[in-house]
Amino acid sequence: MSHTLLNESNADQYRTRVTLLGTAGGPPWWDGSDRTGISTVISVNDDHYIVDLGEGWGPQFRKSNLGPVGFQKGLDNVRAVFVTHHHSDHIVDLPNLLLLAWHNGSDGLKSPIQIYGPGNRGELPPIFAPENREQLPEVFNPDSPTPGLTESAAKLMEAYALDINDRMRDNAKQDLRDVFEFHDIELPGTTGDRPNEDPTPEMEPFEVYRDENVRVTAILVDHRPIFPAFAFRFETADGSVVVSGDTGVCENIVKISADADMLLHECIDMDWVDTLMGPNSPKPDANLMQHMLAAHTSIEQVGPQAQAARVKSLVLTHLVPGNTPAEKWQQAAAGYDGDFYVGEDLMQFGIGAPRG
Template sequence: MALLAAGASGAQGFRTPVSVYGPGPVGIPSTVAGAPGPVPGTVEMTRLAGQAYAAAPTFFMTEKIGIDPATLLDVHDVLPPDAVAASATNTAPAMRPFTVMENDDVKVSAILVPHGAVFPAYAYRFDTDHGSVVFSGDTTLSPNVITLARDADVLVHEALYPEGLASLGLPQSLIDHILATHTNVAELGRIAAEAGAGTLVATHLSPGNPAAVSDATWRRLLRDSARRSDYGGSMLLGTDLMHVPVRRGKTHWG
Protein backbone atom coordinates (compact mmCIF):
# COMPACT_ATOMS: atom_id res chain seq x y z
CA MET A 1 0.00 0.00 0.00
CA ALA A 2 2.74 2.46 0.96
CA LEU A 3 4.63 1.75 -2.26
CA LEU A 4 1.56 2.00 -4.50
CA ALA A 5 -0.18 5.01 -2.98
CA ALA A 6 2.76 7.34 -2.59
CA GLY A 7 2.42 8.79 -6.06
CA ALA A 8 -1.23 7.99 -6.63
CA SER A 9 -2.97 11.17 -5.58
CA GLY A 10 -5.91 12.51 -7.54
CA ALA A 11 -8.36 10.76 -9.83
CA GLN A 12 -5.90 8.01 -10.79
CA GLY A 13 -5.38 6.88 -7.20
CA PHE A 14 -7.40 5.76 -4.21
CA ARG A 15 -10.31 8.07 -3.40
CA THR A 16 -11.41 6.84 0.04
CA PRO A 17 -9.66 5.04 2.91
CA VAL A 18 -9.42 1.26 2.78
CA SER A 19 -10.58 -0.53 5.92
CA VAL A 20 -8.10 -3.12 7.16
CA TYR A 21 -8.81 -5.74 9.83
CA GLY A 22 -6.32 -8.21 11.27
CA PRO A 23 -5.10 -9.95 14.42
CA GLY A 24 -4.36 -7.65 17.32
CA PRO A 25 -1.44 -7.67 19.76
CA VAL A 26 -1.61 -10.06 22.72
CA GLY A 27 1.68 -9.23 24.43
CA ILE A 28 3.76 -12.13 23.06
CA PRO A 29 7.45 -11.19 23.46
CA SER A 30 9.34 -10.85 20.20
CA THR A 31 12.45 -12.95 19.71
CA VAL A 32 13.59 -10.88 16.72
CA ALA A 33 16.88 -9.10 17.31
CA GLY A 34 16.37 -5.39 17.90
CA ALA A 35 12.57 -5.60 18.22
CA PRO A 36 11.46 -2.80 20.56
CA GLY A 37 8.66 -4.73 22.24
CA PRO A 38 6.08 -7.50 21.89
CA VAL A 39 4.95 -8.91 18.55
CA PRO A 40 2.87 -6.13 16.95
CA GLY A 41 -0.75 -6.38 15.94
CA THR A 42 -2.12 -5.23 12.62
CA VAL A 43 -2.37 -1.55 13.59
CA GLU A 44 1.23 -1.35 14.79
CA MET A 45 2.54 -3.55 11.97
CA THR A 46 0.95 -1.20 9.44
CA ARG A 47 2.50 1.81 11.15
CA LEU A 48 5.92 0.17 11.18
CA ALA A 49 5.60 -0.83 7.51
CA GLY A 50 4.80 2.79 6.69
CA GLN A 51 7.96 3.88 8.46
CA ALA A 52 10.04 1.25 6.68
CA TYR A 53 8.90 2.54 3.27
CA ALA A 54 8.76 6.21 4.26
CA ALA A 55 11.26 7.30 1.61
CA ALA A 56 8.97 7.00 -1.42
CA PRO A 57 5.96 8.94 -0.09
CA THR A 58 8.25 11.53 1.51
CA PHE A 59 9.97 12.28 -1.77
CA PHE A 60 6.70 12.32 -3.73
CA MET A 61 5.05 14.63 -1.19
CA THR A 62 8.09 16.92 -1.24
CA GLU A 63 7.46 17.39 -4.95
CA LYS A 64 3.70 17.78 -4.27
CA ILE A 65 2.78 14.84 -6.49
CA GLY A 66 1.95 12.32 -3.80
CA ILE A 67 0.01 11.74 -0.61
CA ASP A 68 0.70 10.10 2.72
CA PRO A 69 -0.53 6.50 2.31
CA ALA A 70 -1.36 6.36 6.01
CA THR A 71 -4.31 8.67 5.30
CA LEU A 72 -5.79 5.97 3.05
CA LEU A 73 -5.88 3.24 5.67
CA ASP A 74 -8.43 2.68 8.44
CA VAL A 75 -6.77 -0.12 10.40
CA HIS A 76 -8.39 -2.21 13.14
CA ASP A 77 -6.95 -4.84 15.48
CA VAL A 78 -9.11 -7.94 15.96
CA LEU A 79 -8.88 -9.45 19.44
CA PRO A 80 -10.83 -12.43 20.80
CA PRO A 81 -13.53 -11.69 23.38
CA ASP A 82 -12.19 -11.63 26.94
CA ALA A 83 -14.77 -14.19 28.06
CA VAL A 84 -13.19 -16.84 25.83
CA ALA A 85 -10.06 -16.86 28.03
CA ALA A 86 -7.82 -17.62 25.08
CA SER A 87 -4.06 -17.21 25.44
CA ALA A 88 -0.75 -18.10 23.83
CA THR A 89 -0.96 -21.45 25.64
CA ASN A 90 -4.68 -21.95 24.95
CA THR A 91 -4.94 -20.59 21.44
CA ALA A 92 -8.29 -21.94 20.22
CA PRO A 93 -10.70 -22.96 22.98
CA ALA A 94 -14.24 -23.91 21.97
CA MET A 95 -16.17 -20.69 21.40
CA ARG A 96 -18.92 -19.01 19.45
CA PRO A 97 -18.09 -16.77 16.47
CA PHE A 98 -17.88 -13.05 17.17
CA THR A 99 -18.53 -10.10 14.87
CA VAL A 100 -15.50 -8.35 13.41
CA MET A 101 -17.39 -5.78 11.34
CA GLU A 102 -20.81 -5.27 9.77
CA ASN A 103 -22.32 -2.87 7.25
CA ASP A 104 -25.19 -2.86 4.77
CA ASP A 105 -23.34 -5.25 2.45
CA VAL A 106 -21.65 -7.84 4.64
CA LYS A 107 -21.25 -9.19 8.15
CA VAL A 108 -17.79 -10.57 8.96
CA SER A 109 -17.42 -13.00 11.85
CA ALA A 110 -14.34 -14.71 13.23
CA ILE A 111 -13.41 -17.64 15.41
CA LEU A 112 -10.07 -18.74 16.83
CA VAL A 113 -8.27 -21.66 15.18
CA PRO A 114 -5.13 -23.56 16.26
CA HIS A 115 -1.98 -23.01 14.21
CA GLY A 116 1.00 -23.88 16.36
CA ALA A 117 2.54 -20.92 18.16
CA VAL A 118 0.52 -18.39 16.15
CA PHE A 119 -1.92 -16.44 18.32
CA PRO A 120 -4.41 -15.11 17.58
CA ALA A 121 -5.14 -17.07 14.39
CA TYR A 122 -8.63 -16.77 12.91
CA ALA A 123 -11.05 -18.34 10.49
CA TYR A 124 -13.46 -15.81 8.97
CA ARG A 125 -17.08 -15.97 7.77
CA PHE A 126 -18.67 -13.52 5.33
CA ASP A 127 -22.48 -13.35 5.34
CA THR A 128 -24.25 -11.38 2.62
CA ASP A 129 -27.69 -11.23 1.03
CA HIS A 130 -26.26 -13.47 -1.71
CA GLY A 131 -24.96 -16.20 0.59
CA SER A 132 -22.18 -17.09 3.01
CA VAL A 133 -18.51 -17.96 2.55
CA VAL A 134 -16.11 -19.22 5.23
CA PHE A 135 -12.30 -19.23 5.04
CA SER A 136 -10.55 -21.63 7.42
CA GLY A 137 -7.23 -19.85 7.31
CA ASP A 138 -4.21 -21.88 8.40
CA THR A 139 -5.43 -24.42 10.93
CA THR A 140 -5.12 -27.95 12.14
CA LEU A 141 -8.33 -29.93 12.66
CA SER A 142 -10.63 -27.79 14.81
CA PRO A 143 -14.28 -27.99 15.88
CA ASN A 144 -14.29 -24.19 15.83
CA VAL A 145 -14.16 -24.27 12.01
CA ILE A 146 -17.24 -26.49 11.94
CA THR A 147 -19.02 -24.10 14.30
CA LEU A 148 -18.18 -21.11 12.12
CA ALA A 149 -19.10 -22.89 8.88
CA ARG A 150 -22.52 -24.12 10.01
CA ASP A 151 -24.82 -24.12 6.94
CA ALA A 152 -22.38 -21.97 4.95
CA ASP A 153 -22.83 -21.95 1.18
CA VAL A 154 -19.09 -22.25 0.56
CA LEU A 155 -16.30 -23.39 2.88
CA VAL A 156 -12.78 -22.63 1.63
CA HIS A 157 -10.49 -24.90 3.63
CA GLU A 158 -6.77 -25.57 3.59
CA ALA A 159 -5.60 -29.12 2.81
CA LEU A 160 -2.58 -31.25 3.70
CA TYR A 161 -1.56 -34.56 2.09
CA PRO A 162 1.01 -35.97 4.52
CA GLU A 163 2.33 -38.61 2.11
CA GLY A 164 3.11 -35.89 -0.42
CA LEU A 165 5.73 -34.32 1.84
CA ALA A 166 8.13 -37.24 1.57
CA SER A 167 9.64 -36.27 -1.78
CA LEU A 168 10.33 -32.63 -0.93
CA GLY A 169 13.56 -33.13 1.01
CA LEU A 170 12.41 -30.95 3.89
CA PRO A 171 14.09 -31.08 7.30
CA GLN A 172 12.20 -33.26 9.75
CA SER A 173 11.50 -30.32 12.07
CA LEU A 174 9.66 -28.52 9.26
CA ILE A 175 7.73 -31.67 8.32
CA ASP A 176 6.70 -32.08 11.97
CA HIS A 177 5.51 -28.47 12.03
CA ILE A 178 3.46 -28.89 8.84
CA LEU A 179 1.85 -32.09 10.11
CA ALA A 180 0.98 -30.50 13.45
CA THR A 181 -0.48 -27.24 12.14
CA HIS A 182 -2.46 -28.15 9.02
CA THR A 183 -5.54 -30.26 8.22
CA ASN A 184 -5.29 -33.65 6.52
CA VAL A 185 -7.26 -33.69 3.27
CA ALA A 186 -8.84 -36.95 4.45
CA GLU A 187 -10.75 -34.94 7.09
CA LEU A 188 -12.31 -32.39 4.74
CA GLY A 189 -15.34 -34.48 3.85
CA ARG A 190 -16.24 -34.94 7.50
CA ILE A 191 -15.70 -31.25 8.25
CA ALA A 192 -17.97 -30.21 5.37
CA ALA A 193 -20.60 -32.78 6.28
CA GLU A 194 -20.71 -31.86 9.97
CA ALA A 195 -20.86 -28.16 9.13
CA GLY A 196 -23.57 -28.68 6.52
CA ALA A 197 -21.58 -26.61 4.03
CA GLY A 198 -22.94 -26.63 0.50
CA THR A 199 -19.56 -26.58 -1.28
CA LEU A 200 -16.04 -27.19 -0.02
CA VAL A 201 -13.08 -25.68 -1.87
CA ALA A 202 -9.65 -27.08 -0.98
CA THR A 203 -6.88 -24.49 -1.08
CA HIS A 204 -3.49 -23.60 0.49
CA LEU A 205 -2.37 -27.08 -0.48
CA SER A 206 0.51 -28.78 1.31
CA PRO A 207 2.50 -29.60 -0.73
CA GLY A 208 1.50 -27.12 -3.39
CA ASN A 209 4.04 -28.32 -5.96
CA PRO A 210 2.21 -30.24 -8.74
CA ALA A 211 5.37 -32.28 -9.26
CA ALA A 212 4.93 -33.67 -5.74
CA VAL A 213 1.14 -34.09 -5.80
CA SER A 214 -0.76 -33.71 -9.06
CA ASP A 215 -4.14 -32.01 -9.38
CA ALA A 216 -5.59 -35.39 -10.35
CA THR A 217 -4.34 -36.85 -7.07
CA TRP A 218 -5.79 -33.98 -5.05
CA ARG A 219 -9.16 -34.46 -6.74
CA ARG A 220 -9.09 -38.19 -6.02
CA LEU A 221 -8.26 -37.50 -2.38
CA LEU A 222 -11.17 -35.07 -2.13
CA ARG A 223 -13.58 -37.59 -3.69
CA ASP A 224 -12.39 -40.27 -1.29
CA SER A 225 -12.81 -37.94 1.68
CA ALA A 226 -16.35 -37.02 0.62
CA ARG A 227 -17.32 -40.65 0.04
CA ARG A 228 -16.02 -41.83 3.42
CA SER A 229 -18.02 -39.12 5.20
CA ASP A 230 -21.12 -39.45 3.02
CA TYR A 231 -20.77 -35.78 2.13
CA GLY A 232 -23.20 -34.92 -0.67
CA GLY A 233 -22.08 -31.40 -1.48
CA SER A 234 -19.57 -30.24 -4.06
CA MET A 235 -15.90 -30.91 -3.39
CA LEU A 236 -13.65 -28.65 -5.50
CA LEU A 237 -9.92 -28.23 -5.89
CA GLY A 238 -9.14 -24.53 -5.71
CA THR A 239 -7.32 -23.03 -8.69
CA ASP A 240 -6.20 -19.52 -9.57
CA LEU A 241 -9.09 -17.28 -10.77
CA MET A 242 -11.68 -19.96 -9.99
CA HIS A 243 -15.30 -18.71 -9.80
CA VAL A 244 -17.52 -20.52 -7.29
CA PRO A 245 -21.26 -19.68 -7.31
CA VAL A 246 -22.92 -18.74 -4.02
CA ARG A 247 -26.66 -19.26 -4.12
CA ARG A 248 -28.66 -18.34 -1.05
CA GLY A 249 -31.64 -20.59 -0.46
CA LYS A 250 -30.79 -23.26 -3.05
CA THR A 251 -29.83 -26.75 -1.98
CA HIS A 252 -26.30 -27.98 -2.64
CA TRP A 253 -26.95 -31.50 -1.42
CA GLY A 254 -27.28 -34.70 -3.38
Protein backbone atom coordinates in the same frame (compact mmCIF):
# COMPACT_ATOMS: atom_id res chain seq x y z
CA MET B 1 -28.56 -20.60 -1.79
CA SER B 2 -26.78 -21.87 -4.89
CA HIS B 3 -23.39 -21.18 -6.41
CA THR B 4 -22.02 -21.24 -9.95
CA LEU B 5 -18.49 -21.72 -11.28
CA LEU B 6 -18.01 -18.62 -13.39
CA ASN B 7 -16.22 -17.63 -16.55
CA GLU B 8 -15.64 -14.16 -17.96
CA SER B 9 -18.89 -14.19 -19.90
CA ASN B 10 -21.16 -14.60 -16.88
CA ALA B 11 -19.15 -13.24 -13.94
CA ASP B 12 -20.87 -9.84 -13.93
CA GLN B 13 -24.29 -11.50 -13.63
CA TYR B 14 -23.73 -12.24 -9.94
CA ARG B 15 -24.00 -9.68 -7.16
CA THR B 16 -21.83 -11.77 -4.80
CA ARG B 17 -18.73 -13.44 -6.18
CA VAL B 18 -15.68 -15.26 -4.84
CA THR B 19 -12.37 -14.94 -6.71
CA LEU B 20 -9.31 -17.01 -5.89
CA LEU B 21 -6.45 -14.65 -6.68
CA GLY B 22 -3.78 -17.10 -5.48
CA THR B 23 -4.04 -20.65 -4.18
CA ALA B 24 -0.53 -21.65 -3.04
CA GLY B 25 0.36 -21.89 0.62
CA GLY B 26 3.76 -21.85 2.23
CA PRO B 27 6.68 -19.46 1.81
CA PRO B 28 8.71 -21.46 -0.77
CA TRP B 29 8.49 -21.02 -4.52
CA TRP B 30 7.12 -24.32 -5.80
CA ASP B 31 8.95 -25.87 -8.74
CA GLY B 32 6.66 -26.88 -11.57
CA SER B 33 3.76 -24.74 -10.38
CA ASP B 34 2.42 -21.37 -11.48
CA ARG B 35 0.17 -20.94 -8.44
CA THR B 36 0.64 -17.57 -6.77
CA GLY B 37 0.49 -16.75 -3.07
CA ILE B 38 -2.67 -17.11 -1.05
CA SER B 39 -5.28 -14.38 -1.52
CA THR B 40 -9.04 -14.36 -2.00
CA VAL B 41 -11.58 -11.70 -2.88
CA ILE B 42 -15.25 -11.66 -1.91
CA SER B 43 -17.09 -9.14 -4.10
CA VAL B 44 -20.53 -7.75 -3.27
CA ASN B 45 -22.30 -5.13 -5.39
CA ASP B 46 -18.95 -4.47 -7.13
CA ASP B 47 -17.23 -3.66 -3.83
CA HIS B 48 -14.32 -5.91 -2.91
CA TYR B 49 -13.15 -7.50 0.34
CA ILE B 50 -9.72 -9.13 0.23
CA VAL B 51 -8.57 -11.94 2.54
CA ASP B 52 -4.78 -12.27 2.86
CA LEU B 53 -2.07 -10.70 0.75
CA GLY B 54 0.18 -13.51 -0.42
CA GLU B 55 2.91 -13.04 -2.99
CA GLY B 56 1.52 -11.80 -6.30
CA TRP B 57 -1.98 -10.82 -5.18
CA GLY B 58 -1.66 -7.39 -6.85
CA PRO B 59 -0.99 -8.52 -10.43
CA GLN B 60 -3.61 -11.24 -9.93
CA PHE B 61 -6.16 -8.63 -8.85
CA ARG B 62 -5.54 -6.77 -12.08
CA LYS B 63 -5.82 -9.95 -14.15
CA SER B 64 -9.14 -10.71 -12.47
CA ASN B 65 -10.68 -7.52 -13.93
CA LEU B 66 -12.29 -6.78 -10.57
CA GLY B 67 -11.07 -3.20 -10.54
CA PRO B 68 -13.18 -0.42 -12.03
CA VAL B 69 -12.98 0.36 -15.72
CA GLY B 70 -10.48 3.10 -16.35
CA PHE B 71 -6.94 3.92 -15.31
CA GLN B 72 -5.03 0.82 -14.16
CA LYS B 73 -8.17 -1.14 -13.12
CA GLY B 74 -7.36 0.08 -9.66
CA LEU B 75 -8.23 -0.36 -6.02
CA ASP B 76 -10.94 2.28 -5.85
CA ASN B 77 -13.61 -0.31 -4.99
CA VAL B 78 -11.63 -2.21 -2.33
CA ARG B 79 -13.56 -1.62 0.88
CA ALA B 80 -11.66 -3.79 3.37
CA VAL B 81 -8.81 -6.28 3.78
CA PHE B 82 -8.72 -9.10 6.33
CA VAL B 83 -5.53 -10.87 7.42
CA THR B 84 -6.01 -14.36 8.85
CA HIS B 85 -2.62 -14.50 10.63
CA HIS B 86 0.89 -13.16 10.53
CA HIS B 87 2.74 -15.93 8.71
CA SER B 88 4.79 -14.48 5.88
CA ASP B 89 2.95 -16.28 3.06
CA HIS B 90 -0.23 -14.42 4.08
CA ILE B 91 1.18 -10.90 4.50
CA VAL B 92 4.35 -10.74 2.42
CA ASP B 93 2.71 -8.42 -0.13
CA LEU B 94 1.13 -6.08 2.42
CA PRO B 95 3.79 -3.48 1.54
CA ASN B 96 2.64 -3.63 -2.09
CA LEU B 97 -0.86 -2.67 -1.02
CA LEU B 98 0.39 0.19 1.14
CA LEU B 99 2.84 1.64 -1.37
CA LEU B 100 1.22 0.95 -4.73
CA ALA B 101 -2.40 1.89 -3.99
CA TRP B 102 -1.51 5.42 -5.09
CA HIS B 103 -0.60 4.15 -8.55
CA ASN B 104 -3.54 1.80 -9.01
CA GLY B 105 -6.59 4.00 -8.89
CA SER B 106 -8.22 6.80 -10.79
CA ASP B 107 -8.04 10.09 -8.88
CA GLY B 108 -7.54 9.03 -5.26
CA LEU B 109 -9.48 6.67 -3.06
CA LYS B 110 -12.81 8.15 -1.96
CA SER B 111 -12.74 6.52 1.47
CA PRO B 112 -9.99 4.74 3.41
CA ILE B 113 -9.46 1.03 2.90
CA GLN B 114 -10.14 -0.68 6.22
CA ILE B 115 -7.52 -3.31 7.13
CA TYR B 116 -8.17 -5.82 9.91
CA GLY B 117 -5.78 -8.38 11.32
CA PRO B 118 -4.53 -10.12 14.44
CA GLY B 119 -3.41 -8.03 17.37
CA ASN B 120 -0.31 -8.49 19.49
CA ARG B 121 0.20 -12.14 20.47
CA GLY B 122 0.96 -11.10 24.03
CA GLU B 123 3.78 -13.57 24.67
CA LEU B 124 6.41 -15.37 22.65
CA PRO B 125 5.56 -18.81 21.26
CA PRO B 126 7.13 -21.75 23.06
CA ILE B 127 10.37 -23.30 21.85
CA PHE B 128 9.68 -26.41 19.76
CA ALA B 129 11.68 -29.46 20.91
CA PRO B 130 14.24 -27.47 22.96
CA GLU B 131 15.97 -30.71 23.94
CA ASN B 132 17.03 -31.14 20.29
CA ARG B 133 18.68 -27.72 20.03
CA GLU B 134 22.28 -26.95 20.82
CA GLN B 135 21.50 -23.29 21.27
CA LEU B 136 18.16 -21.54 21.75
CA PRO B 137 17.46 -18.59 19.44
CA GLU B 138 17.84 -15.06 20.71
CA VAL B 139 14.64 -13.04 20.69
CA PHE B 140 14.36 -10.92 17.56
CA ASN B 141 13.27 -7.31 18.20
CA PRO B 142 12.97 -7.86 21.96
CA ASP B 143 11.30 -4.50 22.56
CA SER B 144 8.26 -5.72 20.58
CA PRO B 145 8.68 -9.36 19.58
CA THR B 146 5.03 -10.17 18.74
CA PRO B 147 3.49 -7.04 17.17
CA GLY B 148 -0.06 -6.87 15.90
CA LEU B 149 -1.22 -5.61 12.52
CA THR B 150 -1.47 -1.93 13.47
CA GLU B 151 2.07 -1.75 14.83
CA SER B 152 3.52 -3.79 11.97
CA ALA B 153 1.88 -1.59 9.33
CA ALA B 154 3.09 1.58 11.03
CA LYS B 155 6.65 0.28 11.07
CA LEU B 156 6.43 -0.74 7.42
CA MET B 157 5.40 2.76 6.43
CA GLU B 158 8.20 4.22 8.55
CA ALA B 159 10.66 2.02 6.66
CA TYR B 160 9.43 3.51 3.36
CA ALA B 161 9.24 7.10 4.64
CA LEU B 162 11.53 8.45 1.91
CA ASP B 163 9.31 7.11 -0.87
CA ILE B 164 6.11 8.20 0.88
CA ASN B 165 7.35 11.74 1.47
CA ASP B 166 8.62 12.01 -2.09
CA ARG B 167 5.31 10.87 -3.60
CA MET B 168 3.33 13.27 -1.44
CA ARG B 169 5.63 16.25 -1.99
CA ASP B 170 6.78 15.77 -5.58
CA ASN B 171 3.88 13.83 -7.13
CA ALA B 172 1.09 15.55 -5.17
CA LYS B 173 -0.20 12.18 -4.00
CA GLN B 174 -2.93 11.82 -1.43
CA ASP B 175 -1.67 11.60 2.17
CA LEU B 176 -1.09 7.89 2.69
CA ARG B 177 -2.56 8.16 6.19
CA ASP B 178 -5.87 9.00 4.53
CA VAL B 179 -5.77 5.93 2.30
CA PHE B 180 -5.78 3.20 5.00
CA GLU B 181 -7.19 2.64 8.45
CA PHE B 182 -5.72 -0.25 10.44
CA HIS B 183 -7.50 -2.30 13.09
CA ASP B 184 -6.21 -4.98 15.44
CA ILE B 185 -8.99 -7.54 15.86
CA GLU B 186 -9.93 -7.53 19.54
CA LEU B 187 -10.81 -10.89 21.03
CA PRO B 188 -13.94 -10.93 23.17
CA GLY B 189 -13.56 -11.00 26.95
CA THR B 190 -10.76 -13.19 28.23
CA THR B 191 -10.65 -15.33 25.08
CA GLY B 192 -7.07 -15.93 24.06
CA ASP B 193 -5.48 -15.06 27.38
CA ARG B 194 -3.42 -18.29 27.22
CA PRO B 195 -2.08 -18.46 23.65
CA ASN B 196 0.52 -21.13 24.42
CA GLU B 197 -1.67 -23.39 26.54
CA ASP B 198 -5.01 -22.95 24.76
CA PRO B 199 -4.71 -21.28 21.34
CA THR B 200 -8.16 -22.41 20.19
CA PRO B 201 -10.55 -22.07 23.13
CA GLU B 202 -14.20 -22.95 22.65
CA MET B 203 -15.94 -19.77 21.56
CA GLU B 204 -18.63 -18.29 19.37
CA PRO B 205 -17.93 -16.36 16.15
CA PHE B 206 -17.79 -12.62 16.81
CA GLU B 207 -18.35 -9.66 14.52
CA VAL B 208 -15.34 -7.73 13.23
CA TYR B 209 -16.85 -5.69 10.36
CA ARG B 210 -20.18 -4.68 8.90
CA ASP B 211 -21.36 -2.40 6.10
CA GLU B 212 -24.33 -2.23 3.74
CA ASN B 213 -23.01 -5.22 1.75
CA VAL B 214 -21.61 -7.69 4.22
CA ARG B 215 -21.27 -8.80 7.82
CA VAL B 216 -17.92 -10.40 8.70
CA THR B 217 -17.39 -12.60 11.74
CA ALA B 218 -14.21 -14.29 12.97
CA ILE B 219 -13.20 -17.21 15.15
CA LEU B 220 -9.86 -18.53 16.40
CA VAL B 221 -8.56 -21.59 14.56
CA ASP B 222 -5.76 -24.00 15.43
CA HIS B 223 -2.56 -23.00 13.67
CA ARG B 224 -0.30 -23.47 16.68
CA PRO B 225 1.98 -21.92 17.65
CA ILE B 226 0.85 -18.93 15.54
CA PHE B 227 -1.70 -16.91 17.50
CA PRO B 228 -4.09 -15.29 16.87
CA ALA B 229 -5.08 -17.19 13.71
CA PHE B 230 -8.55 -16.50 12.35
CA ALA B 231 -11.15 -17.92 10.02
CA PHE B 232 -13.61 -15.39 8.59
CA ARG B 233 -17.26 -15.76 7.57
CA PHE B 234 -18.83 -13.33 5.09
CA GLU B 235 -22.63 -13.04 5.21
CA THR B 236 -24.31 -11.29 2.28
CA ALA B 237 -27.86 -11.11 0.95
CA ASP B 238 -26.88 -13.87 -1.49
CA GLY B 239 -25.35 -16.36 0.92
CA SER B 240 -22.38 -17.09 3.18
CA VAL B 241 -18.71 -17.75 2.44
CA VAL B 242 -16.10 -18.94 4.97
CA VAL B 243 -12.34 -18.63 4.54
CA SER B 244 -10.58 -21.06 6.87
CA GLY B 245 -7.16 -19.45 7.04
CA ASP B 246 -4.50 -21.95 8.13
CA THR B 247 -5.87 -24.51 10.56
CA GLY B 248 -5.72 -28.05 11.74
CA VAL B 249 -8.87 -29.98 12.50
CA CYS B 250 -10.76 -28.07 15.18
CA GLU B 251 -14.30 -27.53 16.40
CA ASN B 252 -14.13 -23.77 15.88
CA ILE B 253 -13.83 -24.08 12.09
CA VAL B 254 -16.85 -26.38 12.10
CA LYS B 255 -18.76 -23.86 14.21
CA ILE B 256 -18.08 -20.80 12.04
CA SER B 257 -18.72 -22.80 8.85
CA ALA B 258 -22.05 -24.28 9.93
CA ASP B 259 -24.45 -24.48 6.95
CA ALA B 260 -22.34 -22.06 4.90
CA ASP B 261 -22.88 -21.90 1.15
CA MET B 262 -19.15 -22.15 0.51
CA LEU B 263 -16.11 -23.09 2.59
CA LEU B 264 -12.67 -22.21 1.24
CA HIS B 265 -10.38 -24.54 3.16
CA GLU B 266 -6.62 -24.98 3.32
CA CYS B 267 -5.08 -28.41 2.68
CA ILE B 268 -1.68 -30.07 3.03
CA ASP B 269 -0.31 -33.16 1.28
CA MET B 270 1.11 -35.23 4.13
CA ASP B 271 2.82 -37.59 1.67
CA TRP B 272 4.99 -34.64 0.71
CA VAL B 273 5.67 -33.93 4.39
CA ASP B 274 6.62 -37.59 4.79
CA THR B 275 9.30 -37.23 2.10
CA LEU B 276 10.82 -34.36 4.10
CA MET B 277 10.71 -35.71 7.65
CA GLY B 278 9.10 -39.16 7.62
CA PRO B 279 10.88 -42.33 8.80
CA ASN B 280 12.46 -42.95 5.39
CA SER B 281 13.42 -39.33 4.72
CA PRO B 282 16.96 -37.90 4.97
CA LYS B 283 16.05 -36.21 8.29
CA PRO B 284 13.34 -38.22 10.07
CA ASP B 285 11.45 -36.30 12.74
CA ALA B 286 8.20 -37.82 13.96
CA ASN B 287 7.57 -34.93 16.36
CA LEU B 288 7.89 -32.32 13.63
CA MET B 289 5.58 -34.34 11.37
CA GLN B 290 2.92 -34.33 14.06
CA HIS B 291 3.54 -30.64 14.61
CA MET B 292 2.88 -29.96 10.91
CA LEU B 293 -0.31 -32.02 10.93
CA ALA B 294 -1.65 -30.28 14.04
CA ALA B 295 -1.31 -26.89 12.35
CA HIS B 296 -2.82 -27.93 9.00
CA THR B 297 -5.57 -30.13 7.57
CA SER B 298 -4.59 -33.15 5.49
CA ILE B 299 -6.20 -34.44 2.31
CA GLU B 300 -7.85 -37.17 4.37
CA GLN B 301 -9.20 -34.78 7.01
CA VAL B 302 -10.67 -31.88 5.07
CA GLY B 303 -13.71 -33.66 3.62
CA PRO B 304 -14.99 -34.93 6.98
CA GLN B 305 -14.45 -31.48 8.50
CA ALA B 306 -16.58 -29.86 5.77
CA GLN B 307 -19.18 -32.59 6.16
CA ALA B 308 -19.41 -31.95 9.90
CA ALA B 309 -20.13 -28.29 9.15
CA ARG B 310 -22.84 -29.21 6.57
CA VAL B 311 -21.43 -26.73 4.05
CA LYS B 312 -22.98 -26.79 0.60
CA SER B 313 -19.71 -26.51 -1.32
CA LEU B 314 -16.05 -27.06 -0.47
CA VAL B 315 -13.19 -25.38 -2.33
CA LEU B 316 -9.59 -26.30 -1.59
CA THR B 317 -7.10 -23.46 -1.50
CA HIS B 318 -3.81 -22.65 0.25
CA LEU B 319 -2.44 -25.87 -1.21
CA VAL B 320 0.84 -27.14 0.23
CA PRO B 321 2.86 -27.98 -1.71
CA GLY B 322 1.66 -25.94 -4.64
CA ASN B 323 2.94 -28.50 -7.13
CA THR B 324 0.97 -31.54 -5.92
CA PRO B 325 -1.03 -32.76 -8.95
CA ALA B 326 -4.72 -31.81 -9.04
CA GLU B 327 -5.78 -35.46 -9.15
CA LYS B 328 -4.15 -35.98 -5.75
CA TRP B 329 -6.10 -33.05 -4.26
CA GLN B 330 -9.29 -34.59 -5.67
CA GLN B 331 -8.98 -37.30 -3.04
CA ALA B 332 -10.00 -34.70 -0.44
CA ALA B 333 -13.61 -35.11 -1.58
CA ALA B 334 -13.77 -38.42 0.34
CA GLY B 335 -16.12 -38.13 3.28
CA TYR B 336 -17.93 -35.09 1.88
CA ASP B 337 -21.16 -35.20 -0.11
CA GLY B 338 -21.49 -31.58 -1.29
CA ASP B 339 -20.05 -29.83 -4.35
CA PHE B 340 -16.26 -30.06 -4.36
CA TYR B 341 -13.60 -28.07 -6.22
CA VAL B 342 -9.82 -27.97 -6.27
CA GLY B 343 -9.06 -24.26 -6.39
CA GLU B 344 -7.05 -22.74 -9.21
CA ASP B 345 -5.71 -19.20 -9.52
CA LEU B 346 -8.34 -16.75 -10.84
CA MET B 347 -11.18 -19.27 -10.46
CA GLN B 348 -14.47 -17.45 -9.74
CA PHE B 349 -17.75 -18.50 -8.17
CA GLY B 350 -21.10 -16.73 -8.14
CA ILE B 351 -23.09 -16.99 -4.91
CA GLY B 352 -26.87 -17.06 -4.99
CA ALA B 353 -28.99 -16.32 -8.02
CA PRO B 354 -27.87 -14.14 -10.95
CA ARG B 355 -28.89 -10.51 -10.86
CA GLY B 356 -32.38 -9.91 -12.16
